[in-house]
Amino acid sequence: MKKILMLVVLFTLSLTVTAQEKITEGVITLKQNYSSNDEATQAQLAMMGEMITTTFFKGKKSRVEVSNPMSGDITIITDSESMESLTLMDNPMIGKKYQKQTIEVPKDESDNFKVVDGTETKTILGYECKQKHLTIKEGGSEIKMVMYVTDKIAPVLSQQNAQFGDKLGGFPLYTEMSMTQGEAEFTIVSEVTEVKSEKVADSKFSLTPPEGYSKMEGM
Template structure:
């Protein structure tokens, strides 16, 4: 069960953003809600409540912050120019941990996923979005996503979404994700609620782990 919750949080963080064509710096707010038909799973998901993710972006750098009582505070900082990322976790069980990674773009397209463009469109926050579907098979998990993607906001490369390459063609402003593991189904709805143009301090994109954080072993 804990694996399902953590995988759900990590997938939520896997789509970070740079900037709209007319906005090179600012903040994007994303809301996520979780549901399951399994009563025990739903009870634990209810403890997470509605999760709010905040993404700070500046050029090709981004900082994604999310917090909830079960996973603690998670921050993912990505620099697409240097192809590096830093993950910071302040977890109630593990304490303060960090993980640094070099982002590697795959040489060959993965056979474990397929992006299909649909015919439906939606206008979200003034952006015209195209429907796209994505199916992933990973570690015994079956994940299906239905997304509404705008080409006015481009995805920043991260370790989690590197395998998708340019297949999405932009950033999803609305996503319905259904994940099944061990017969338990979890549905996550992610929706961008605000895009703001404002100055962001360079210190938010530092790839140096803060004091008090130790390296995450085995990662």
């Protein structure tokens, strides 16, 4: 169960962003709510509560931060120009760990995911968003999403979302995600609540692991 919850957390963090056109630097705030039809799973999800994700962006660099009692503190820093990323985890169970990656774009992952244009639109925070239906096969599970995507904010490339390429056509401001693990069904609703244009310090995007963090093994 904890493995599935961690997968969900890391996947929601994978959709890092950088704004284009008028906004090139700033902060985006995203809220996420989790639910399940399984009572035991719902009890664990309730411990997470409403999860708030903060994304700092500047050009082709981004820093995503999230903290909750189950996953601890997770930070993902991505530079889509150098094709590098750094993941930092501060978890009560494993301590302070880091993982550095070179982002590799898969040659063909079309059998593992599918994107289909929807027919609906939503206006979110003043952005007109188009509906997208996304299906992903991951570790024997199938993840289904309904997204509302704006082309005014483009995703920063990460190892987790590299398979999508430009198929989303922008960044989702609203996502409903559902997946099944055994008899348990999970639903996650993610919604951007604020987009701010402001200066962000270059130090936020450093790919050098901080002192006190050791390398993650086996991930």
